[in-house]
Amino acid sequence: MIRFESVSKRYPDGTVAVDELDFVAPSGQITVLVGPSGCGKTTSLRMINRMIEPTAGRILIDDQDVTKVDAAQLRRGIGYVIQHAGLFPHRTIIDNVASVPYLLGTDKKQARARAMELIERVGLDPRFAKRYPSQLSGGQQQRVGVARALAADPPVMLMDEPFSAVDPVVRDQLQEEFLRLQSDLGKTIVFVTHDIDEAIKLGDQVAVLRVGGHLAQLATPAELLSRPVDEFVAGFVGRDRGYRALTFTTVGELAVHDEQTVTLGAPVPSGADLDNWILVVDAANVPQGWLNLVELSRDDTTVSADLLYRGGTLATQGGSLREALDACLSSPSGRGVVVDSDETLLGSITAAEVLALIEKRRPAAASVTGSGSERR
Amino acid sequence: MTALATSSSSSPLHFWGYFMDHRSTDLSWLWSHTWLSVVPVVIGLLVALPLGWLARRYRFVYPPLISLTGLIYTIPSIALFVLIPPLFGLKSLDPKQVPIALTLYSIALLVRVVADGLASVSEDTVQAATAIGFKPLGRFFRVELPIAVPVITAGLRVALVANVSIVAVSGTIGMSNLGQLFTLGFQNSTNGPYYPPIVLGIVLCVLLALVLDRIVIILNILLTPWRKAVRS
Ligand SMILES: Nc1ncnc2c1ncn2[C@@H]1O[C@H](COP(=O)(O)OP(=O)(O)OP(=O)(O)O)[C@@H](O)[C@H]1O
Ligand SMILES: [Mg+2]
Numbered sequence: 260m261i262r263f264e265s266v267s268k269r270y271p272d273g274t275v276a277v278d279e280l281d282f283v284a285p286s287g288q289i290t291v292l293v294g295p296s297g298c299g300k301t302t303s304l305r306m307i308n309r310m311i312e313p314t315a316g317r318i319l320i321d322d323q324d325v326t327k328v329d330a331a332q333l334r335r336g337i338g339y340v341i342q343h344a345g346l347f348p349h350r351t352i353i354d355n356v357a358s359v360p361y362l363l364g365t366d367k368k369q370a371r372a373r374a375m376e377l378i379e380r381v382g383l384d385p386r387f388a389k390r391y392p393s394q395l396s397g398g399q400q401q402r403v404g405v406a407r408a409l410a411a412d413p414p415v416m417l418m419d420e421p422f423s424a425v426d427p428v429v430r431d432q433l434q435e436e437f438l439r440l441q442s443d444l445g446k447t448i449v450f451v452t453h454d455i456d457e458a459i460k461l462g463d464q465v466a467v468l469r470v471g472g473h474l475a476q477l478a479t480p481a482e483l484l485s486r487p488v489d490e491f492v493a494g495f496v497g498r499d500r501g502y503r504a505l506t507f508t509t510v511g512e513l514a515v516h517d518e519q520t521v522t523l524g525a526p527v528p529s530g531a532d533l534d535n536w537i538l539v540v541d542a543a544n545v546p547q548g549w550l551n552l553v554e555l556s557r558d559d560t561t562v563s564a565d566l567l568y569r570g571g572t573l574a575t576q577g578g579s580l581r582e583a584l585d586a587c588l589s590s591p592s593g594r595g596v597v598v599d600s601d602e603t604l605l606g607s608i609t610a611a612e613v614l615a616l617i618e619k620r621r622p623a624a625a626s627v628t629g630s631g632s633e634r635r
Numbered sequence: 636m637t638a639l640a641t642s643s644s645s646s647p648l649h650f651w652g653y654f655m656d657h658r659s660t661d662l663s664w665l666w667s668h669t670w671l672s673v674v675p676v677v678i679g680l681l682v683a684l685p686l687g688w689l690a691r692r693y694r695f696v697y698p699p700l701i702s703l704t705g706l707i708y709t710i711p712s713i714a715l716f717v718l719i720p721p722l723f724g725l726k727s728l729d730p731k732q733v734p735i736a737l738t739l740y741s742i743a744l745l746v747r748v749v750a751d752g753l754a755s756v757s758e759d760t761v762q763a764a765t766a767i768g769f770k771p772l773g774r775f776f777r778v779e780l781p782i783a784v785p786v787i788t789a790g791l792r793v794a795l796v797a798n799v800s801i802v803a804v805s806g807t808i809g810m811s812n813l814g815q816l817f818t819l820g821f822q823n824s825t826n827g828p829y830y831p832p833i834v835l836g837i838v839l840c841v842l843l844a845l846v847l848d849r850i851v852i853i854l855n856i857l858l859t860p861w862r863k864a865v866r867s
Contacts, residue, residue, distance in 0.1 A: 341762065
């Protein structure tokens with residue numbers, strides 16, 4: 260557990276970067292610090308491992324005041340990941356990862372064995388071990404950064420925009436893997452980002468800071484979206500927060516309709532009873548995309564892959580309302596495709612039906628439009 | 636000097652014959668020339684390391700330090716040779732004055748090189764090193780300095796080659812090194828130019844410079860296996 264007790268930081272030039280910050284980052288959870296540029300996120304994070312010393316207040320890790328511990332010793336027990344990974348260009352990947360164990364005097368062979376384990380754990384090809392950082396892509400370097408932070412198995416991890424310098428697809432991947440890793444490891448993590456979506460996706464709790472280093476709100480992601488405390492937080496979490504809040508609302512069973520399908524490679528079906536749109540599945544009954552029967556020319560006799568509309572997202576049975584609504588909205592036929600956890604087709608649902616479900620959850624939904632609504 | 640008269644030809648190409656005739660003297664000059672070129676650079680580097688570190692650590696030190704060392708470098712070598720004995724309490728033409736002057740030059744050149752080399756280490760890397768628990772000294776020797784090696788060795792190459800030529804200048808004021816060959820050449824050019832010692836001096840200086848340069852290049856390659864990875 261990391262506890263901030265009225266922590267302030269005034270830089271020598273008079274800038275107040277952090278002002279009377281009070282909060283607790285509970286053990287085994289991800290606490291995200293989020294806020295606009297210059298609001299003191301990095302400063303707050305770096306005060307935890309004493310890269311920056313607070314000018315007032317104190318920070319406790321498991322009830323131990325960090326200023327009472329030797330700085331280098333303290334840092335060796337805290338994993339730290341930054342935006343551009345900050346790998347050592349003159350060390351191989353495996354030696355980068357083993358940096359902290361080396362510092363702690365761990366036997367070289369043992370340190371490397373552990374590093375190797377972590378390299379694989381963060382999803383890197385073991386062949387990369389002998390390479391140098393410059394021979395890896397940005398996303399791969401970032402994984403090495405995470406592995407290096409984990410090498411000495413520190414209970415606490417500090418992460419400063421670790422995923423913001425990679426492209427959106429890789430970022431998504433890294434976030435997913437990070438969550439998976441965390442569910443195994445249960446570290447106490449303070450994670451800094453300026454991206455509210457990332458904060459909501461990763462955080463067990465989210466601290467929104469405003470410029471000047473004030474804590475505006477500390478809440479769970481769902482609460483943040485449904486009950487922003489003021490205009491600033493409301494504005495920061497975004498206008499489509501009502502929609503995004505649906506991420507945190509699951510419905511039991513979606514009652515789905517049977518959907519007529521055609522298998523990929525089969526002859527194009529015909530018949531007056533068919534809708535303009537028909538769902539195409541593969542041999543294993545996994546949805547592939549939609550086929551528009553009206554558009555087909557006379558030469559199109561079999562259902563081939565290049566005829567498909569693949570824009571629709573899929574809703575998983577037991578997933579969130581956001582997923583279900585998005586599946587409907589993104590489907591060219593207007594019918595959202597619902598699949599089982601093994602990706603096979605269950606049936607379809609319409610937007611109206613999802614909205615009815617949302618309506619039924621009115622008590623929760625009411626607060627979305629209630630207290631936090633922007634007055635414009 | 637009488638031995639010189641036995642060299643028959645004054646053709647520039649006769650330098651090899653000249654060398655064979657005066658092998659032991661020439662080799663001892665080459666040897667001292669080598670030491671005079673190398674040792675001041677090594678000492679200069681050892682002094683420049685902490686100074687360069689200071690200039691990096693306390694940014695306000697950098698501008699005055701670089702101006703001062705730049706100033707030293709603009710003093711002509713002959714003038715510096717003359718200035719050293721009174722400043723260091725030596726007799727004029729004391730054999731120590733040349734290494735002292737060369738060490739000053741080397742420091743002047745290398746302080747900047749070391750500071751710029753350390754500046755070439757990315758801020759992210761330095762921050763990361765601090766954050767994972769390196770102490771300042773360990774960080775300097777195990778992270779910053781190794782990464783600065785390519786910049787520092789580039790500076791060493793310049794310093795070494797410059798020293799080879801400055802040492803030769805000191806030979807013309809009577810220090811025993813390859814510079815003596817130029818003096819001899821002029822002294823024996825009473826009736827028509829006498830080229831062999833001059834050409835020999837040039838050839839040996841160039842060879843020495845090339846060999847020293849090559850050694851530093853190899854040293855750099857050995858110290859920076861990671862750079863090869865960058866290039867490939
Ligand atoms: N060394 C420093 N000296 C003076 N002011 C500083 C220093 N470092 C940061 N600041 C100021 O403190 C404030 C907070 O900076 P900080 O780096 O913590 O912001 P941040 O929330 O991490 O921003 P970003 O999202 O842009 O990274 C800013 O106004 C910044 O200009
Ligand atoms: Mg920052």
